[in-house]
Structure formats: structure tokens, C-alpha cells
Amino acid sequence: MNLPESVGTLIDLALSEDLGGTGDITSRAFIPEASRSHARIVAREACIASGLEVAIEVFRRVDPSLKVVPHCAEGDPVAKGSSLIDLHGSSRSILSGERTALNFLGRLCGIATQAHRYSDTVAGTKALLLDTRKTTPGWRLLEKAAVKAGRCTNHRMGLYDAVLVKDNHLAALGDLALLPPVIDRLRTEHPGLPIEIEADTLDQTERLLGMKGIDVILLDNMTPEQMCQAVTLRDSKAPAVLLEASGGVTLERLPAIAATGIDRISVGALTHSAPHADLSLEIADVP
DSSP: OOOOHHHHHHHHHHHHHHHTTTOOHHHHHHSOTTOEEEEEEEESSOEEOOOHHHHHHHHHHHOTTOEEEESSOTTOEEOTTOEEEEEEEEHHHHHHHHHHHHHHHHHHHHHHHHHHHHHHHTTTSSOEEEOOSOOOTTOHHHHHHHHHHTTOBOOOSSTTSSEEEOHHHHHHHOOGGGHHHHHHHHHHHSTTOOEEEEESSHHHHHHHHTSSSOOEEEEESOOHHHHHHHHHHHHHHOTTSEEEEESSOOTTTHHHHHTTTOSEEEOTHHHHTOOOOOEEEEEEEOO
């Protein structure tokens, strides 16, 4: 399975913290070594599938002889009671990998389901929903893949693949007037890298719209009314610049934000507030 090395390391860490140095004492004590089982990972609630490859890799690392068969693909809707994965093989091995696999699957299916719910809320509008860097340390690749499985879009992966000047950068810089030469230098040193600047007020927004080289203006914690005014300003001064809403975005506020004509909405809740999907592993028979 062609998972990134960082994900393989994460799987190893997760198995190590669960199995420790002695392994699954309970299964070794109560389950005969020769026991073979058929098991299913089942959705106890409707969800969107994500993290299947990771769960499969967990079982493969526990026991390469296990037969692990996925019943859906990344991004597929899964009905309540349906199987995501079937397993055949050593009962001990299935039980030893159960919790680690479910931890990955539950978290990632939960994010995909949350993203899908948010995406449905803005259907029919021009607004693109983006995730943020508010991810579980070490899990960013997986959580951002789950966001995509839920039909939302990834923002920058980290501090290295896009420029995003936030309020603290501006406070440290001291004056918006100092931005243009820095933007010019960035365009030379990092050609093609997107440049986004945060604005807390409409006055800042208007000043930024008058500067060259900015791709996106981030409207932080503005009301829908202020966003509408920002869209009007943008359309008249710099139509090519994208406007992104951020800050306090909830499912309830989404329709009003999307209706302003904003281009993008970044939503930290896609990752930091997604509940785990309710999944379980069920042994069908123990010969």
C-alpha cells in the first residue's frame, strides 16, 4: 500500500502505544492460537468513508496474513448497518488491531462526514469551503484527505506552500504601507506561490485592494453586511482578487456568509470540531 512514510510512522506509533512491549495479553489468554474468524467493520450511523487504506494498513502490520477487503471507497456514502471493511483470518490478530483501526477510521470518517454536511449547506452558491491548519499534530495529511473526501477543499498544507499574512504578522510589521516591497520580493523569490493577506476592517480591505500582487484577502470575523460591502469594493477596484471569509464560521452562519458573494470560506470546524463516526468491529463467528 502506497501510504506516505509519515503515515506509516503514525500507524507504528499508534500500534506501539496500544500493544506496548507485551502485545495483546487478553487475546493471547482467551483466544486459541489456531482460532480463525470473519469480522466486519460496520457503520452504526450513516457517514462518509475516509481512512480505509490506513485501517487496512493497521491490520496488515499486525498480521500480513489477514485477508482485508474494503466494501467502499474514499468519499463514498455509507448507510447505517453497512460494512466498510471485511476481515478473515487469525482471531487474535483481528482483535489486536481492532481499536487502532477504529480510532483512525472513526476520526477520518467523522471529518469526511462533517465536511460533507458543510458542503451541502453551501450547494448552489459560488463559495468554496476550505479547511485550515487546525489539525491534530501528526495527522494533517490524513485529516486534510478526509476533508477532500467530504467534498471540501484543502487550504495550504503548512507554512511552506502558501503565504498568509495574519493580524500578528501585520502587528509585527507595523504598517500596511510596508507590504508592497515585501510582496514584490516574494513574487521574485517564490514565483507562483499564492499570497493572501488578512483584513480586520473594511478600511484595511480597501487599502489592500489598491496593492498589486495580492491573490486573496482574508476577511476576518466580519459580519455578512461587511462582507457584502467588501465584495462591492472588490468588484469595483480589483475584480481578480479573491475574498475569503474566516472566523466564527458555523453551520448555522454558512448560508448567510455564502449569500454575500464571497469566493471562499475557511472553516476550522471541519477538522477541530468533527465528531467521530460511530463504527464498530463485529466478529461474525469464532470456530
